[in-house]
Amino acid sequence: FQNFASRLSCIIVCFPAPLASRCYSHGKVETDEEFDSRWVTYFSKPDIDAWELRKGMNTLIGYDLVPEPKILDSALKACRRLDDLASAIRILEAVKEKAGPHKDIYPYLIQELQPTLTELGISTPEELGIDR
């Protein structure tokens, strides 16, 4: 989902080739998969603390991309370990905001996250009516 702003709609199925996120001429470019697995590992830490969750989430939202469902899945499970439902709902709101004008990304994310949402009992902002 990197550099999404430059693409047109209906790109849910095909993912763009890895593009450099840093402008090194010589440095190794991190692939999308490496980026994703790095973040999944970050949120999967069993004893993650609230600060690390907040820091991770705020940093992730700062990037020019919408996080992959697997990263969000890992973050939501971290919220569960921290007994923090409010943050879980906030994360869903934040990624909807990140998608910006691309209205088809958020429904896709919810579709992919539905098993986790049902398992953990997280309601989406739409279900709670706070998306207006």
Place this chain on the structure above:
Amino acid sequence: MLATRALSLVGKRAISTSVCVRGGHGVAKVESYTLPAYFDRPENPLPDICYVQNLSPEQKSLKEKEKGSWAALSNDEKISLYRISFHQSFAEMNQKSSEWKSVVGGMLFMIGFTGLAVLWQRKYVYGPVPHTFDPEWKAKELQRMLDMRINVVEGFSSHWDYEKKEWKK
């Protein structure tokens, strides 16, 4: 320092509980502006502190219930939990306001007022203009310019018909 690090796991305003006693003067008062603040920003979805710092007994019991299964919570309880941690939802914080109308209105009003002030100044503050602005003087200036053939090829005097002694049509 170790105490502060351990307390930071709580995730609340832990820094205020670290005690700094120096030189026999006692504990310095911690100012509220030095502590982490709450703010609603789309770029910073999870602020440093919860919005509601002092929980009522119902809120405390709700927080206890949060430790159990979330599916057991009703929608209202989930919304209450959300409102404890956060002030405005994303939809609320992104709302447009009509403030721009006040701003533009205020701008136009001030420009209008300035115009009135300038007019008043012109009438009551400034003295008369020099005598060289009198119509008779201006007529003499114009005649002098025509006599000097100012810009006679394409400019000023080229519009004057010297035979008929009038402006060219």
